[in-house]
Amino acid sequence: MKTTNLALTLALVSPFPALAASHCPDQYPDGIVPVIAASAAWNNLIELCAPHGGFVDGYSPALRVPLYAVEHLTREHVVEHQRNHAGRTDSFRPDDRLPHDQRAELSDYKRSGYDRGHMAPDADSWDTESEYDTFVLSNMVPQAPDNNRELHAHIEGAVRHLAKQEGELYVYTGPIFQGNTQYLHRRVAVPSGIFKLVYDPRQQAASAYLENNVNGPQGQVYKVITPEQLTALTGVDFLPGIKTRPLDLPAPMDSGSFGNSEHRHHHGFF
Template sequence: MKLFLPLLSSFLLTTALYSAPTQCEGLYYTNEAPDILNPKLQIKTKELCYSGFAIMHSGLSRTPLWAAEHLTKEGLRHKSKRTNDFHPEEQLSTDERAELADYARSGYDRGHLAPAADMGNKQAQHECFTLANMVPQNSENNRGIWSAIEGATRHLTKQKGSLYVITGVIFNGSQVKRIGGRVLVPTKLYKAIYDPARQAGAAYIVTNAPSNDYEVLSIAELEKQSGVRLFPKMSQSAKEDAMDLPDPQGYHGNSYNNTTNKDIMYLIEKLLKRMF
């Protein structure tokens, strides 16, 4: 019995660590959310479901850990006017959510994880501007290589017909920056892509810095770096083999949510800050 109790405790701990129930129907592959493997990331997490995407939010970082989307060729045919109505998330307590004041004069963009250009109707547009979908992102990175990666992912969706996408962040090191004294700044951002027809996947990853550099990783390698098991039903052999992803260079301006519009908004914001 003394031997059995530690084994039982170990089993229960493992089960809690690897279970990932979701209330967000149709947004994850086989309706199974990623598993958080790093216990430090599990604290104060809350799943948020929206019409076009799902969020796993962290009350410690006051950012999403990831956003999940099921992109389809048909869905991307629908366009909706970009709203830019950034707002705090009322589903979160005030001590665990980001506020607009946290980003003001921070020097960082409010970087979407689930992009506005993926949203096909007015409701989804409004929802994607919640600060629960935002991370502090270097402006050059956001408007440059990251915008291109978003465009390349939409291009790939139109080629393949259906993709499951998980866009997330990584916080590396003991000296992670904060804005507003509250919101953690991710050191890296990634976009993991799974093609259910081919049962294959891969991921783009970038450093949150003024650079156009990016890498393509296998899902297995990204899981090691992120501390998150991204596609629970994906075979380990498929995770080890990175499928080909399009070179994002050349996919700027893939839709209305392009670099030019982002630059215009950035200049307007800078002007308003100087005026007030």
């Protein structure tokens, strides 16, 4: 595994779409970045572009987690991963482009009871370099193990399946913060939920999965919401100026085949 020093691109993201500029615009549909609501968590949001082009994180130095990861996920990337991937190689590490007071450290997660949950998944990578990029902690949130390793992993697989069918998708993944937010070591914010918004440019359609970030049965149920509902939850318009209709999202499966789901599609758990 390549372990060269990766120079992630940092830039302040403006809350106004006319002023917003990205250093990796190809990861967004038509280069359009999300419109950020005025809230403390979004102040001084930093854009972190993956060096090999796989994704971009909109990172909060106040919460020390990404508030979203955006991927331009293509059929070619999924096929390349399936063809060439021999097994995951973990390389979790702090983001050395951020100072200590703005970044998560490995020690923050140690014995916390939470996984280091990828927002841009390593399984969406297509080679060793793009996989290595995903393991930086600025692409992670504290995630309940049951949710991360089961339902959330199956949702990721369902989205890859859809990308193979459709050719390309834009995928936004991030945390939901509701109620009193807890922190690991008073530093790293623990989300109450996880979202994954999927935009299909061919169909001009979008919908989002919404999950509880908990262990046990409630971590294995999800619901599908609209982009507008996601904006109401997060204060962020992820697709500003883009008109969409509802996207029929595939059900997450417990295996590599896409048939009957064992997960419950529940419409009122939040």
